[in-house]
Amino acid sequence: xxxxxxxxxxxxxxxxxxxxxxxxxxxxxxxxxxxxxxxxxxxxxxxxxxxxxxxxxxxxxxxxxxxxxxxxxxxxxxxxxxxxxxxxxxxxxxxxxxxxxxxxxxxxxxxxxxxxxxxxxxxxxxxxxxxxxxxxxxxxxxxxxxxxxxxxxxxxxxxxxxxxxxxxxxxxxxxxxxxxxxxxxxxxxxxxxxxxxxxxxxxxxxxxxxxxxxxxxxxxxxxxxxxxxxxxxxxxxxxxxxxxxxxxxxxxxxxxxxxxxxxxxxxxxxxxxxxxxxxxxxxxxxxxxxxxxxxxxxxxxxxxxxxxxxxxxxxxxxxxxxxxxxxxxxxxxxxxxxxxxxxxxxxxxxxxxxxxxxxxxxxxxxxxxxxxxxxxxxxxxxxxxxxxxxxxxxxxxxx
Numbered sequence: 001x002x003x004x005x006x007x008x009x010x011x012x013x014x015x016x017x018x019x020x021x022x023x024x025x026x027x028x029x030x031x032x033x034x035x036x037x038x039x040x041x042x043x044x045x046x047x048x049x050x051x052x053x054x055x056x057x058x059x060x061x062x063x064x065x066x067x068x069x070x071x072x073x074x075x076x077x078x079x080x081x082x083x084x085x086x087x088x089x090x091x092x093x094x095x096x097x098x099x100x101x102x103x104x105x106x107x108x109x110x111x112x113x114x115x116x117x118x119x120x121x122x123x124x125x126x127x128x129x130x131x132x133x134x135x136x137x138x139x140x141x142x143x144x145x146x147x148x149x150x151x152x153x154x155x156x157x158x159x160x161x162x163x164x165x166x167x168x169x170x171x172x173x174x175x176x177x178x179x180x181x182x183x184x185x186x187x188x189x190x191x192x193x194x195x196x197x198x199x200x201x202x203x204x205x206x207x208x209x210x211x212x213x214x215x216x217x218x219x220x221x222x223x224x225x226x227x228x229x230x231x232x233x234x235x236x237x238x239x240x241x242x243x244x245x246x247x248x249x250x251x252x253x254x255x256x257x258x259x260x261x262x263x264x265x266x267x268x269x270x271x272x273x274x275x276x277x278x279x280x281x282x283x284x285x286x287x288x289x290x291x292x293x294x295x296x297x298x299x300x301x302x303x304x305x306x307x308x309x310x311x312x313x314x315x316x317x318x319x320x321x322x323x324x325x326x327x328x329x330x331x332x333x334x335x336x337x338x339x340x341x342x343x344x345x346x347x348x349x350x351x352x353x354x355x356x357x358x359x360x361x362x363x364x365x366x367x368x369x370x371x372x373x374x375x376x377x378x379x380x381x382x383x384x385x386x387x388x389x390x391x392x393x394x395x396x397x398x399x
Contacts, residue, residue, distance in 0.1 A: 087145030257308030
């Protein structure tokens with residue numbers, strides 16, 4: 001792996017930092033505190049990347065300029081790593097074997113902030129807060145991403161589920177916490193806690209609960225094996241699927257649309273079902289509509305556009321732009337070549353990430369990454385990377 005060539009001349013700041021490091025090494029005191037300060041100084045010295053993207057590959061991360069897609073830095077990081085926006089203009093959350101780690105994507109360095117725990121799972125951004133759910137411990141951590149700016153550890157609200165499980169949580173604008181219920185063997189529904197973590201509401205009619213999304217007016221849904229469980233105006237409502245088994249495990253929401261986008265699977269015995277229908281859930285009427293796209297897709301195919309449009313990347317290589325109220329496909333963007341979802345969910349496949357008016361689509365079979373203008377449908381740029389990418393995400397400020 002190529003590494004940046006080291007400059008032969010040190011600036012005054014760098015010389016001062018080097019001298020300080022030497023003195024600290026001799027004294028042998030405050031190693032941890034100094035290490036954190038040194039990382040922060042190194043980060044501030046790096047040339048920031050504008051609107052960075054972060055793409056994982058087998059063995060590390062690529063940090064890319066959001067406009068040119070130029071690689072700013074390659075970071076070595078073994079293992080299977082997941083990437084999510086942290087909620088500000090600089091940071092992303094990396095899910096590693098040891099837990100959630102905060103990565104300053106703008107300055108291409110880890111901050112040293114880590115939420116340790118086995119099986120780090122969902123990362124949710126909503127109402128100015130970012131929520132981490134650690135599956136192996138059932139622990140929920142909530143923080144304000146605005147507090148990440150100085151490189152320190154943000155103040156954190158912690159809650160531990162009754163049993164560890166593959167779950168998800170979201171903090172609402174009024175400070176209530178909606179979080180899932182379950183065990184390692186069975187997941188059943190969700191509950192709502194007030195600001196003091198006192199339970200105020202519970203629903204256990206959502207078998208196999210998985211994933212979440214928020215719509216306009218803070219309507220929140222979690223997916224079930226027979227529809228979705230909707231929370232709106234302080235109460236739960238079940239939206240039933242038209243099939244006995246109609247699993248909606250992955251959802252995408254928009255603050256400007258009352259309609260949620262979800263996947264839709266009907267075969268509980270399939271090793272890997274490749275559905276062609278997507279679900280659209282109207283949170284005002286608690287009605288569910290199914291739309292057949294005529295092509296399959298994966299859990300990394302769903303996103304929302306700047307105007308609330310539903311976006312689905314099909315295995316036919318087409319990015320479908322859908323009007324969520326009617327289910328009509330209004331635009332088809334030729335994004336990548338034909339592809340097939342792999343059996344192993346951790347294996348690479350084309351991935352969709354949307355920020356503002358730009359859709360980013362990876363094409364790991366060709367080691368390519370593309371960007372598209374959603375309004376015009378035109379391709380903006382493409383690059384070829386040294387290795388095939390897996391996860392694709394970036395910084396997203398605000399909620």
